[in-house]
Amino acid sequence: MDKNEIMKILPHREPILLVDRVLKKEEKKIIAEKDIISTLEIFKGHFPDYPIYPGVYIIEGMAQAAGIMLLKGDDIPLFLGIDNARFKKEVRPDCILRYEVELKNIKSNIVFVEGKAYVENKVVAKAILMLGMKR
Numbered sequence: 842m843d844k845n846e847i848m849k850i851l852p853h854r855e856p857i858l859l860v861d862r863v864l865k866k867e868e869k870k871i872i873a874e875k876d877i878i879s880t881l882e883i884f885k886g887h888f889p890d891y892p893i894y895p896g897v898y899i900i901e902g903m904a905q906a907a908g909i910m911l912l913k914g915d916d917i918p919l920f921l922g923i924d925n926a927r928f929k930k931e932v933r934p935d936c937i938l939r940y941e942v943e944l945k946n947i948k949s950n951i952v953f954v955e956g957k958a959y960v961e962n963k964v965v966a967k968a969i970l971m972l973g974m975k976r
Contacts, residue, residue, distance in 0.1 A: 850909050856882050859902035869944040871910040879934035894932035899966045903956030906940040916974040926968035936960045
């Protein structure tokens, strides 16, 4: 799935669309990627002399990947919470950030997913995310 197909599912747009492609999508798991290139707008301010991709963007990217996996129809994904977030390594240009998100539980209208982010097959971040779907 490329960016154009992703934009048919997610309501997000540049500069906050943080998934460039989907490699694998199943009912309970998704693998997606974001190209972390030096020309990204965020690096003008975070930080000009030592660019680091913000942790909150990594978490948001995981949530967007989860949204791609979960969305049906005209739902809008709402980020409800983050638990056990850990950042293991800096993410710097130029690399590919891979998101792996797995459905863990559904309680009423709240979905719990476990997300991990990788660069070169090394975990750089992980978290449990809570999402709701607004209809």
